[in-house]
Each structure stands twice: as C-alpha cells, then as structure tokens.
Amino acid sequence: MKWTWVLVAVLLSFGGQSLAKESLDFPEYDGKDRVHNLNAKNYKSVMRKYDVMVVYYHDHPGSSRVAQRQFETEELALERAAQVLDEFEDEDIGVGLIDAKLDKVVAKKLGLEESDSIFIITDDEVIEYDGELEADTLVEFIYDVLEDPVEIIDNSRELKGFESIEEDIKLVGYFKSHKSEHFEAFADAAEEFHPHIKFFATFNPKVAKALELKLNEVDFYESFIENPLVIPGKPYSEKELVKFIENNDRPTLRKLKPSNMYEIWDDDVGGEHIVAFAEEADIDGFEFLHKLKQVAEDNTENPNLSILWIDPDDFPLLLPHWEKTFGIDLSHPQIGVIEADDADSVWMDIDNGEDLPSVDELEEWLEDVLSSLVLMRMRSIQNTPLPFGEGHVVRLWLVNKC
Amino acid sequence: MKWTWVLVAVLLSFGGQSLAKESLDFPEYDGKDRVHNLNAKNYKSVMRKYDVMVVYYHDHPGSSRVAQRQFETEELALERAAQVLDEFEDEDIGVGLIDAKLDKVVAKKLGLEESDSIFIITDDEVIEYDGELEADTLVEFIYDVLEDPVEIIDNSRELKGFESIEEDIKLVGYFKSHKSEHFEAFADAAEEFHPHIKFFATFNPKVAKALELKLNEVDFYESFIENPLVIPGKPYSEKELVKFIENNDRPTLRKLKPSNMYEIWDDDVGGEHIVAFAEEADIDGFEFLHKLKQVAEDNTENPNLSILWIDPDDFPLLLPHWEKTFGIDLSHPQIGVIEADDADSVWMDIDNGEDLPSVDELEEWLEDVLSSLVLMRMRSIQNTPLPFGEGHVVRLWLVNKC
Numbered sequence: 001m002k003w004t005w006v007l008v009a010v011l012l013s014f015g016g017q018s019l020a021k022e023s024l025d026f027p028e029y030d031g032k033d034r035v036h037n038l039n040a041k042n043y044k045s046v047m048r049k050y051d052v053m054v055v056y057y058h059d060h061p062g063s064s065r066v067a068q069r070q071f072e073t074e075e076l077a078l079e080r081a082a083q084v085l086d087e088f089e090d091e092d093i094g095v096g097l098i099d100a101k102l103d104k105v106v107a108k109k110l111g112l113e114e115s116d117s118i119f120i121i122t123d124d125e126v127i128e129y130d131g132e133l134e135a136d137t138l139v140e141f142i143y144d145v146l147e148d149p150v151e152i153i154d155n156s157r158e159l160k161g162f163e164s165i166e167e168d169i170k171l172v173g174y175f176k177s178h179k180s181e182h183f184e185a186f187a188d189a190a191e192e193f194h195p196h197i198k199f200f201a202t203f204n205p206k207v208a209k210a211l212e213l214k215l216n217e218v219d220f221y222e223s224f225i226e227n228p229l230v231i232p233g234k235p236y237s238e239k240e241l242v243k244f245i246e247n248n249d250r251p252t253l254r255k256l257k258p259s260n261m262y263e264i265w266d267d268d269v270g271g272e273h274i275v276a277f278a279e280e281a282d283i284d285g286f287e288f289l290h291k292l293k294q295v296a297e298d299n300t301e302n303p304n305l306s307i308l309w310i311d312p313d314d315f316p317l318l319l320p321h322w323e324k325t326f327g328i329d330l331s332h333p334q335i336g337v338i339e340a341d342d343a344d345s346v347w348m349d350i351d352n353g354e355d356l357p358s359v360d361e362l363e364e365w366l367e368d369v370l371s372s373l374v375l376m377r378m379r380s381i382q383n384t385p386l387p388f389g390e391g392h393v394v395r396l397w398l399v400n401k402c
Numbered sequence: 403m404k405w406t407w408v409l410v411a412v413l414l415s416f417g418g419q420s421l422a423k424e425s426l427d428f429p430e431y432d433g434k435d436r437v438h439n440l441n442a443k444n445y446k447s448v449m450r451k452y453d454v455m456v457v458y459y460h461d462h463p464g465s466s467r468v469a470q471r472q473f474e475t476e477e478l479a480l481e482r483a484a485q486v487l488d489e490f491e492d493e494d495i496g497v498g499l500i501d502a503k504l505d506k507v508v509a510k511k512l513g514l515e516e517s518d519s520i521f522i523i524t525d526d527e528v529i530e531y532d533g534e535l536e537a538d539t540l541v542e543f544i545y546d547v548l549e550d551p552v553e554i555i556d557n558s559r560e561l562k563g564f565e566s567i568e569e570d571i572k573l574v575g576y577f578k579s580h581k582s583e584h585f586e587a588f589a590d591a592a593e594e595f596h597p598h599i600k601f602f603a604t605f606n607p608k609v610a611k612a613l614e615l616k617l618n619e620v621d622f623y624e625s626f627i628e629n630p631l632v633i634p635g636k637p638y639s640e641k642e643l644v645k646f647i648e649n650n651d652r653p654t655l656r657k658l659k660p661s662n663m664y665e666i667w668d669d670d671v672g673g674e675h676i677v678a679f680a681e682e683a684d685i686d687g688f689e690f691l692h693k694l695k696q697v698a699e700d701n702t703e704n705p706n707l708s709i710l711w712i713d714p715d716d717f718p719l720l721l722p723h724w725e726k727t728f729g730i731d732l733s734h735p736q737i738g739v740i741e742a743d744d745a746d747s748v749w750m751d752i753d754n755g756e757d758l759p760s761v762d763e764l765e766e767w768l769e770d771v772l773s774s775l776v777l778m779r780m781r782s783i784q785n786t787p788l789p790f791g792e793g794h795v796v797r798l799w800l801v802n803k804c
Contacts, residue, residue, distance in 0.1 A: 024663060024664065024667045024720075026534055026719060026720060027719065027720070027723050028468070028472045029471060029472055029475045030468055030471075031467050031468045031470075031471035031472070065433050066430070066432055066433045068433075069431060069432075069433035070430045070431055070433070073431045073478065073482075076475065076478065080475075080719070084718075084719050084721075084722055084723075085722070087722035087723060087726060088721075088722040089722065089725065089726070132428055134538075135719060136536075136718045136719050137718075139718040139719060139721075140715065140718035143718065143721070147733075151685060153685065157689045157692075157758075158685045158686065158689060160688065160689065160692070161684070161685030161686065161687070161688030161689050162685050164688050165683065165685075200685075261426060262426065265426045281567065282563070283553060283555065283560040283563030283564050283567075283602075284560065284563065285563070286562065286563030286566050287559045287560060287562065287563050290559075290562070313542065316486075316538045316539075316541040316542035316545065317428060317429065317482070317486050317537060317538050317541060318426075318428060318429070319486075319490075319541075319545070320486055320487070320489035320490040320491065321429050321486075321489060323491065324489060324491070331549070356559075
C-alpha cells in the first residue's frame, strides 16, 4: 500500500463541493409520504416494486385524541425510517401499513398472524420485529436482516472479534468449504434464527484448532458464558440444529435490547422474570454486572434460572416509568422478580450501591426466590388446599391466584 | 441478608394489580402539550416552577411545508421528552422553546448565545447540548447532567469499573476527604466539564496506591489510552486544572456519540477530520478498532493526530446518507480524511475487510496524510506562490482555497 500526500490533495480539492456542511447533518424529515397503506387492491402491485417490504400490521387506531396522536407518532417514525431506507443503495426497501380491522385479509395472505407487530418480508422469509417502534432501532434491525446469516471467521484476528461477542447467543461451526452439505444445513438453520442468533463458520483448520472444533462440529455459546456446548451428534441435519437451538434459546443471563424487548418479555419463566438493572458505564453497575456474569457461569446448568439484564442507559424513556412502577431507584443496581403480566415486583434489599451483595449472597437470594416460585407454581397447578400452619402469606397468595 | 420465599410470596400477591401489563410498555405519547413557548412576558414565571429547564433556542421555522414538518418533528421529540421528564421524581424538569427571531431578548437574558441549540439550565449553570434532537438521547443527557459531577471510588471492585471506562476522557484524584480544599477545587473544575468529561476521586489509600496516586494528585486519562498523564504541580487550583484539561481535551482517538456529535464535529483540526468507521459488534470492525487503539497508544504524543471513531451502529439513520456522501461501503471498516465544511473526502484503500491494513500500514498512511495536510495548511496560510515542478495537484488545491 503506497500513499502520497498528492493523492490526498487531489481528492480534497476535487470532491463534491455541492455537499457543503452536509456530512454530519441528520437527514431532516422531508415531509414526503412514503409509507403505503396496503389493501386488497394495491398490495400486490406495491410489493412488486420492492426487494424488501417492511409492514406494520397495526390495530385499528381508536378515535380518541390520545389514540390518534399516538398513531400519528408511530406513522412519523415509519415515515422517517422509509426516508432513510429510500437512500439505501443495496436494496429497494418499502414500508407499508395494514389495518387489522379493515385489511385482515391482506395480512392473512401475507402470512402475518399477530397484529400490532412489524414484519420484514423478503423473497424467502417473513421476520417479525418485536422491538420498540422508533426509526433508528427499526432501521438498524433491517440492516441486520439484510446481512448474511452466517459470518465467516478467516483468521485469528477475526477470532478475537468473535470471542468479544458476549451479549448474544452465538454458534460456530467448522466445515470443509462453502460447498459442504453440512455447511449448507448449518446455513439453512441460521436462516431460521437470523438475525436474533449469531451464526459463524470457519473453513480454516487453524481457527478450528483454536476453537477446539472437529470437522462438521458446531459449538453453541450461551450469552455471557465463556465455554460452549458442543452440539452432540455431528454431522447434523438442519432439523437437528434447529431443535437443539430451540431447546437452548433461553440463557441463564441475557440482555434486554430495544430491538427485541417485547419478544424477550413474552418469554417469561412461568409468568415471572428475574430482572437485574445495572448500568454498565457506571462503576457500581459494572461491578454488579460482573457478579451477575459469575452467577450465570456458576448456574448455567440450572434450567429454572434466567436473569434478564437491563441496562437503564438503553431505555432512557422508560426509566422514570420503571422507577415509579417498581418503586425502585435506578441510579443504583437492582435485582428483583417481576410478574410479567401485572408488573408486581419484589426487590433485593441493596444498600444504595455502597455495599453490593457478593456473588454468594446473590446466589442465595436467587435460590430462595426460585424455590418459592417453584413451590407457588406447583400449588397453583395442583390447586390443593394449604395445610394450616404453612403460613398466612402463601394462603393469601393462593387465594389471589386461584 | 436473610431471604425467605415468604417475603417473595407476600409481595407478589399484594403488589399493584392496577399496573396490569404495563411494566414494559413504552409510555405512549399522551398528546398533552407540555412544552412552553417562552417569551418576555412568561419566561420568569414558567421557569420559577421548575428546578431544571431544558430550552430549545431554535431558529424561526421557515414557511415551506418541509420546514414546517421538520419543526413539528422536533417539537414532537421535545414533547415526548417532556412527558418522560414529567414522571421523573427527583427533580421538576420543564421544557421550553425560544424563537430566535421573536424572542432573542429572552435568550440574551438567559445567557444563551448560539441559536439552534438546546440548553439545560440549572440553578448554578447553563450546559449546552450539542447532540441529535431525539427524545431518548436528550433525556439520557439530562440524567447525566443531574448526576454528581464527581464519582467516588470506594474500593478495588469499583476501581475495576473505573478502569473499564475507555470511551471518555476521565480524571481521578486522591484527596484526604470530601472536606479537603483540594478536593473542592477538583469538584469545581469538574462542574466546568460535566457531563462531557468524567471526574472520579478516591479517599481510600489502598485505591490510591493501586492507581499510583500521591495525595492531592490528579491523573488525566485520554480516551482509549491506558496510561494516564500526571497533572504537574499538585496541589492545583481550579483554574490550573481547567487550563490543563482545556489544553488536553482533544484525544488521539475519540468516539463520536449521538449526544455530542455536533460539538465534536465543530472541533476539527485545521478544517479536517480523520474519521474511522468501525462497527465494534462486527468481527472485522472489532479487529480494526483494536488496531486503531494501538495506533493511538503509539502516537498519543502527536498533537496533530486526532482520529474520530464512528460506530455505524450508533447512527443507523445516517448510514445510507454517509455511504452516498462519502462514496464508501460501511459494511466494512473505513478510514479517511473529511473536510468538516464541505464533506469532501478521501479514503484509504481497504480491501473489503478481507485484508485489513496492519498497524504499521495505518501509521504510514496517517503520517502521509498528516504531512500533506500540514504542508497544505502552511501554504494556505503563507499564500505563497508554488514553485513550478512541485505538482499540479497542490497548485490546483491552492487555487481552490485562495
């Protein structure tokens, strides 16, 4: 690579002078309507124009002022996304609305089942977006969808990048080449989970050796867990891989992200979530998160334990709402149990971050929480009357539940 | 800490049943107008109602449809921020608008100089927000403003959290106690730069020893540089600290964030920015960033070198715009020189991420770029005619500039 200042000079002088001061400005919303209202008459012709269609299958907006303004806000977010996607050069991406009251038929034809969701429809597949309806989060998710479902690790430096990924579930397989039928099965499985789960492959024996992978073997990494599970029974069919992943897709510790928040929230364990709030950029939060990771490493075999880590920095607009709903102070780390349905919650007594609980104390607390949750669930299922003397509180709890 | 499942049971059963399914829902925009139009008549009485006032001192909106809709979009972002801040329990925070054409007088009285900016006005100070006008980014910045300007490191575990902060400029001082006059000078200096620069202090001799800090000594850490500078001449006055920081506030490598993007962009070096795009969550991007950090470590003494790292993931709405403006593919790492004013740019020839440049190649390229930039600037200042034979390109460049 040879570089001379002459090259710099020539390019600095001849570049597009017309782009004055534009480099860092956010594209202002230009007011042009790009979002299509899809209905039985137009949906085929509209969708033919695009490589990828982003469809918001929404409930029919209510007539109150609040409902109307809320829907306008959502439409505006989609218009901004559509404007940005309009500039995207690799693919033609369109954005459309389907009203669940007026055009259910269209949704059904497109295979969209649940309303109040966004779907990204490509040639091959329909991917549901179950995150917040904000232009930036949605657009970033679409970029991820457009990327190749399997990323190839070519060398030891890229391997470091792979190792640095800890927030997502990831898989890595070692195959002979792109043409291997076993790689094809792996890539087909990747498509089923893309972009929520990250798939990597290598064709390089050195990289495979560093990963301790045998040919056609695939390792499965839980989020935040250093040591992978070797998926048994290589070589695998697509079906076997899909089954294994489905059986292991709820990690011991996972992070809530704006792009998957509703999906994760729906995936509760028996109606409850164990939630830990920790701000990674804060020194207390960093320490607490470090301990949570140790707890996860220690308890990765426990199928009943799944801790949801929320970094308040990722959800600034929800922070006051959460502090109010849960009655906690989110300027310090917190861990608690939340009922997914009604937001009832109980929180560990953490002393203002001055004296954070140790890993052992966290594990003891979690054990108590889990055993009481299991007991409550059992009773709730069996619906057996409680013997006297077992405690007023549980009786009240049962009265409440049954 | 003693925990029993009874406690969990009682809280799960008695919590607020009225909060059904509300825990994770984003507060929908309720359509209530909370943003005040501040003018000479009302501004005093409005501002008296709040502990903190967020003021958007905006240019008078144009009359075109595009300008009107753009301003409505900005107002909506502020309304959403105001609604969230309304729920915030620690402080009363208000949001207002000042029109630069109609109410310049009010802005002047409040000490706001530059229009088209947002100011956060507290009892003691006025802090300018020079980031993107989005509800979430703005609200998060306000939370940071409300935090204590100096964070205290109490123990070795918190020290790890401190060490993990690499994206920001940070300072840490060792003082006898909160009451020390030298700590007070440090805290006063912190207020001048809060929340853009992070200030830490410790009163714990063990922590100080681990940091190799003497009493009343302050260390200054450039972003992404492991080893600090010891600020000379302890103990320091507030003025001395401020002066040192102002002389060192442009690091060799720094990250562009949505909350400071316009501020950083204005801080160019002689009209140009050296910009590196690298997606940290991507394996190529991670590798490239790692190399940039090494370049920064090697060249931290060079006052002419300041690389601006942009993670495309932080700016999804700008990605297609940048790809178009700069003519580059941002699915791979890129490094180049951009003129801050007119967005002319030149980019290193990186081979699609397959073969990223080595640290040496990066340094060689940067050296060439810097020397040509320095030469061009010198000529531009001296305005001397170029001798023949020194190259057509530089002559053209000068013709363009002069």
